Amino acid sequence: xxxxxxxxxxxxxxxxxxxxxxxxxxxxxxxxxxxxxxxxxxxxxxxxxxxxxxxxxxxxxxxxxxxxxxxxxxxxxxxxxxxxxxxxxxxxxxxxxxxxxxxxxxxxxxxxxxxxxxxxxxxxxxxxxxxxxxxxxxxxxxxxxxxxxxxxxxxxxxxxxxxxxxxxxxxxxxxxxxxxxxxxxxxxxxxxxxxxxxxxxxxxxxxxxxxxxxxxxxxxxxxxxxxxxxxxxxxxxxxxxxxxxxxxxxxxxxxxxxxxxxxxxxxxxxxxxxxxxxxxxxxxxxxxxxxxxxxxxxxxxxxxxxxxxxxxxxxxxxxxxxxxxxxxxxxxxxxxxxxxxxxxxxxxxxxxxxxxxxxxxxxxxxxxxxxxxxxxxxxxxxxxxxxxxxxxxxxxxxxxxxxxxxxxxxx
Numbered sequence: 323x324x325x326x327x328x329x330x331x332x333x334x335x336x337x338x339x340x341x342x343x344x345x346x347x348x349x350x351x352x353x354x355x356x357x358x359x360x361x362x363x364x365x366x367x368x369x370x371x372x373x374x375x376x377x378x379x380x381x382x383x384x385x386x387x388x389x390x391x392x393x394x395x396x397x398x399x400x401x402x403x404x405x406x407x408x409x410x411x412x413x414x415x416x417x418x419x420x421x422x423x424x425x426x427x428x429x430x431x432x433x434x435x436x437x438x439x440x441x442x443x444x445x446x447x448x449x450x451x452x453x454x455x456x457x458x459x460x461x462x463x464x465x466x467x468x469x470x471x472x473x474x475x476x477x478x479x480x481x482x483x484x485x486x487x488x489x490x491x492x493x494x495x496x497x498x499x500x501x502x503x504x505x506x507x508x509x510x511x512x513x514x515x516x517x518x519x520x521x522x523x524x525x526x527x528x529x530x531x532x533x534x535x536x537x538x539x540x541x542x543x544x545x546x547x548x549x550x551x552x553x554x555x556x557x558x559x560x561x562x563x564x565x566x567x568x569x570x571x572x573x574x575x576x577x578x579x580x581x582x583x584x585x586x587x588x589x590x591x592x593x594x595x596x597x598x599x600x601x602x603x604x605x606x607x608x609x610x611x612x613x614x615x616x617x618x619x620x621x622x623x624x625x626x627x628x629x630x631x632x633x634x635x636x637x638x639x640x641x642x643x644x645x646x647x648x649x650x651x652x653x654x655x656x657x658x659x660x661x662x663x664x665x666x667x668x669x670x671x672x673x674x675x676x677x678x679x680x681x682x683x684x685x686x687x688x689x690x691x692x693x694x695x696x697x698x699x700x701x702x703x704x705x706x707x708x709x710x711x712x713x714x715x716x717x718x719x720x721x722x723x724x725x726x727x728x729x730x731x732x733x
Contacts (some may be wrong), residue, residue, distance in 0.1 A: 333449035334458055336506035337442045338465035340400065343500040344407070344437040346469030347493045349476035349589060351376070354559045356582075357486045358423075366558075368420040370694025372427045373554045374687045377546070379431025381683020382439040387432075388672030397504050398446045403436010404501050413695070417491035418707040430485045437500065437546040439463070441677055443659050444672035445507055455663070457588055459656035460604015467600060470593030477588040508625060525670045529677075535723045538661060541616065541679050541720045543685040544713040545654045550591070550686030551710060552647070555693040557585030559703050573637055584637055595648025603653035604660075611659045611663070613724045619650050619657075620718035624711055626650075629705045661726065665724070685713075 391399035410429030416422045450458040480489045530536040561581045630643040662675045692706045
């Protein structure tokens with residue numbers, strides 16, 4: 323009797339560690355929004371633009387690092403990404419002008435690309451059996467959420483003792499420490515003979531001519547917009563517009579006495595709920611049609627975002643929104659990456675998913691930048707929030723026509 327292939331392989335565990343630490347740092351950037359703007363007297367749009375450029379550089383770097391991994395090896399791509407990431411953080415700690423911050427966030431964005439989903443999920447996908455692949459991708463994605471659970475609160479805690487500049491340097495050390503998991507990132511090239519015989523150009527051309535690839539690309543845009551805006555602006559949004567915290571209530575009993583602390587908690591709650599959501603999405607992706615699961619996720623996001631902006635903000639509504647949005651937060655990632663692998667194969671999954679992820683990060687760029695720009699114009703986030711509601715509904719619609727089957731080889 324043949325033994326069932328293991329789900330928790332060394333590759334999966336090591337990939338989870340790297341993703342967790344990478345996303346812990348990345349998820350904390352919203353906590354620096356007010357301290358940096360206050361220290362230098364900048365408009366909100368200045369540091370928002372820096373984070374927006376980080377998101378865009380992450381998206382541009384994703385297919386590049388995917389191609390580097392497929393050409394020179396996964397571990398070399400991850401090392402290169404970690405070096406970019408650490409260098410960007412250290413140099414950003416020395417920046418004193420908006421232009422310096424914005425330029426250096428290119429290095430951070432490329433670093434996230436090299437230590438993030440595009441490279442790591444491709445390795446995990448190749449190292450996992452077809453039966454376990456969707457669930458393994460969900461678990462790896464959930465690891466990024468686990469980093470989000472403690473990333474923002476850790477930044478808030480450290481800034482109680484150190485300057486934001488020192489915290490950036492500490493986080494650079496954390497990124498370099500994640501490379502200790504690298505020796506376990508060895509994955510076989512699980513690809514069919516036909517896939518191995520095809521060149522990257524051939525597979526890429528087949529994808530670009532396939533309307534389903536275009537729809538996957540367009541649909542991922544709203545995910546990046548919503549995640550980028552919330553990660554960068556939600557803590558500040560809560561700090562400035564949430565109702566007061568009851569000093570005798572449950573939140574005060576656990577040490578949450580200010581709206582700033584509630585902002586950090588909200589990011590952590592999103593991360594906790596996302597662990598459940600992404601693992602569940604990966605498990606469901608093994609049993610049900612991935613495109614319909616994605617439609618359901620985007621519909622759910624649209625409903626909860628519309629409810630939140632139409633309801634007076636209180637600590638209770640913040641936590642309800644964070645929990646529901648968190649359950650849907652990165653649930654799109656194992657389904658979208660699994661869809662790309664299913665339709666176009668594993669050989670060039672890193673590059674193809676990287677291209678799809680570029681759409682995600684273009685959305686992230688606009689979500690972060692518009693959040694800061696429209697706040698400076700109107701003094702609130704209402705308009706940029708409604709944009710997110712609209713494009714969430716668009717993503718739900720655009721996934722419906724996707725043909726979820728293996729794309730035929732070009733003649």
